[in-house]
Amino acid sequence: MKPKTLxxxxxxxxxxxxxxxxxxxxxxxxENVSLHTPISAESLDELAQTYRKSGIERFLDAKRxxxxxxxxxxxxxxxxxxxxxxxxxxxxxFPNLLHDTHLEKQYAEEHFKPLQDRIETVPGTREAQDxxxxxxxxxxxxxxxxxxxxxxxxxxxxxxxxxxxxxxx
Amino acid sequence: MNWKRxxxxxxxxxxxxxxxxxxxxxxxxxxxxxxxxxxxxSTYPVHPRFVEETSQMRAQHKISTENENLIQVSTFNAGETxxxxxxxxxxxxxxxxxxxxxxxxxxxxxxxxxGQFSVSAFFELNHHLPRYISSPKTTIASILGQDIxxxxxxxxxxxxxxxxxxxxxxxxxxxLYLNNRWIQLARIADERNLSYSPExxxxxxxxxxxxxxxxxxxxWNQIEATKGTAALSDSLSSKESFLASALNTHLITQxxxxxxxxxxxxxxxxxxxxxxxxxxxxxxxxEESL
Numbered sequence: 185m186k187p188k189t190l191x192x193x194x195x196x197x198x199x200x201x202x203x204x205x206x207x208x209x210x211x212x213x214x215e216n217v218s219l220h221t222p223i224s225a226e227s228l229d230e231l232a233q234t235y236r237k238s239g240i241e242r243f244l245d246a247k248r249x250x251x252x253x254x255x256x257x258x259x260x261x262x263x264x265x266x267x268x269x270x271x272x273x274x275x276x277x278f279p280n281l282l283h284d285t286h287l288e289k290q291y292a293e294e295h296f297k298p299l300q301d302r303i304e305t306v307p308g309t310r311e312a313q314d315x316x317x318x319x320x321x322x323x324x325x326x327x328x329x330x331x332x333x334x335x336x337x338x339x340x341x342x343x344x345x346x347x348x349x350x351x352x353x
Numbered sequence: 354m355n356w357k358r359x360x361x362x363x364x365x366x367x368x369x370x371x372x373x374x375x376x377x378x379x380x381x382x383x384x385x386x387x388x389x390x391x392x393x394x395s396t397y398p399v400h401p402r403f404v405e406e407t408s409q410m411r412a413q414h415k416i417s418t419e420n421e422n423l424i425q426v427s428t429f430n431a432g433e434t435x436x437x438x439x440x441x442x443x444x445x446x447x448x449x450x451x452x453x454x455x456x457x458x459x460x461x462x463x464x465x466x467x468g469q470f471s472v473s474a475f476f477e478l479n480h481h482l483p484r485y486i487s488s489p490k491t492t493i494a495s496i497l498g499q500d501i502x503x504x505x506x507x508x509x510x511x512x513x514x515x516x517x518x519x520x521x522x523x524x525x526x527x528x529l530y531l532n533n534r535w536i537q538l539a540r541i542a543d544e545r546n547l548s549y550s551p552e553x554x555x556x557x558x559x560x561x562x563x564x565x566x567x568x569x570x571x572x573w574n575q576i577e578a579t580k581g582t583a584a585l586s587d588s589l590s591s592k593e594s595f596l597a598s599a600l601n602t603h604l605i606t607q608x609x610x611x612x613x614x615x616x617x618x619x620x621x622x623x624x625x626x627x628x629x630x631x632x633x634x635x636x637x638x639x640e641e642s643l
Binding site for chain 1: 476541545563566568612614
């Protein structure tokens with residue numbers, strides 16, 4: 185290779201790396217801002233709205249982003265409210281994020297997760313609706329077997345709203 | 354030389370006897386238990402307040418002798434087959450419906466009958482039994498002679514074997530649902546290698562029957578977070594620790610705070626503790642519970 189060409193490559197590489205620095209910093213900051221956004225049952229409502237407005241692909245993207253936020257907030261000892269919200273969202277959406285000693289992990293992984301995965305694979309079909317019916321009954325038995333006026337927890341309700349929407353379109 | 358033989362065999366027999374006694378006290382076979390009647394009373398209800406209440410129910414014709422006997426026999430049959438302490442099963446139904454097998458029928462309530470079954474409980478028995486017992490059909494047939502599924506709360510045909518308003522069916526279905534709660538909790542305890550007494554786990558299962566598995570797991574999580582794993586195992590193994598935890602208002606409130614909103618927290622905690630007190634007074638051995 186000619187020395188001139190080599191020099192040109194070096195200059196281009198330097199310029200590119202200079203360009204990459206602000207891009208990476210911005211991306212990192214954006215991710216950090218997203219992780220630090222407050223988390224609550226409303227985060228699940230936002231997820232349901234994403235599906236209604238933008239369809240399954242955007243929903244799955246938004247779900248992945250929420251998973252990162254839940255993961256971050258589960259370890260956030262500075263904010264107990266956010267930590268509790270993250271724990272509840274994890275039980276009903278991301279049980280794999282729960283600590284191995286958390287006693288709800290096994291049940292949620294074995295019972296809720298497989299049904300949710302199946303609904304996401306074939307949204308709006310009879311199969312999805314059957315799976316949703318099963319999911320709904322499991323959650324009632326898990327939280328309020330008498331199905332009395334106490335109802336379900338906020339997080340269980342929001343999760344069922346999401347998968348109800350996915351099942352019935 | 355007979356005395357020599359006696360001297361050798363006596364200690365051996367005593368050791369075998371002790372071993373058998375200890376095995377029967379705590380032993381498990383294929384996930385089910387042998388009863389020692391140590392925790393649960395063989396006669397029930399135990400507390401005088403419940404004895405008096407049942408006498409009044411008879412006097413006021415709130416329950417007929419025929420129905421009472423049918424509940425008793427069905428409780429025995431289901432309890433024997435599934436390994437459920439009979440006093441617990443009877444007391445659970447007493448607490449849920451005051452043994453009124455038609456409870457909630459006229460009012461059109463969401464949960465009805467002896468064990469206050471809801472739509473989700475029917476769904477579990479009709480669709481999810483194989484998740485808990487290997488051959489539901491055979492198990493149910495060994496209690497009632499034939500399968501009772503699909504179960505329903507059909508008000509048009511309350512004497513049908515499939516109806517939850519038919520006493521033997523209601524008792525069997527209630528027993529199956531309670532048995533599922535025991536298995537669910539035992540699997541979680543096994544997965545975490547938590548030691549437990551099968552008898553104490555029945556008491557936790559009764560809580561799960563009434564308030565849901567999530568409530569019980571929230572309490573277990575709270576015990577472990579505040580007092581450690583050994584304390585949790587103790588609450589699953591000793592009657593004193595079980596009662597100390599399940600009747601501890603602060604612990605229960607802290608546990609339920611992780612699930613329920615402030616608005617529901619107080620009433621929910623009170624209901625749960627009342628439920629534990631009633632089970633303790635109705636089903637546990639008098640000498641130990643009073």
